[in-house]
Amino acid sequence: xxxxxxSGSRTRREDSMNIDQILSELDREIARLQQARELxxxxxxxxxxxxxAGIKRKPGRPAGSGKLSLxxxxxxxxxxxxxxxxxxxxxAASKA
Numbered sequence: 001x002x003x004x005x006x007s008g009s010r011t012r013r014e015d016s017m018n019i020d021q022i023l024s025e026l027d028r029e030i031a032r033l034q035q036a037r038e039l040x041x042x043x044x045x046x047x048x049x050x051x052x053a054g055i056k057r058k059p060g061r062p063a064g065s066g067k068l069s070l071x072x073x074x075x076x077x078x079x080x081x082x083x084x085x086x087x088x089x090x091x092a093a094s095k096a
Contacts, residue, residue, distance in 0.1 A: 010018075068076070
């Protein structure tokens with residue numbers, strides 16, 4: 001049985017072209033995924049430090065310490081005191 005070539009129906013040639021296009025897109029995607037896998041597999045052979053070497057950190061504190069220095073705490077305390085003073089001043093001005 002052949003499909004009729006009317007509105008909304010496709011011929012075998014059109015189906016074949018669509019299948020060829022889909023296969024071509026699948027081949028491109030497979031190649032892209034294989035390339036990504038090769039890159040990741042190559043990185044798996046390196047140590048964590050060589051992978052992390054590409055990550056830029058701000059200088060001045062060791063990685064992963066998460067602690068503030070005394071000077072850092074002082075700066076934050078001063079900034080908070082100024083903020084509280086400013087807020088208090090604005091509240092006093094709005095009440096007056």
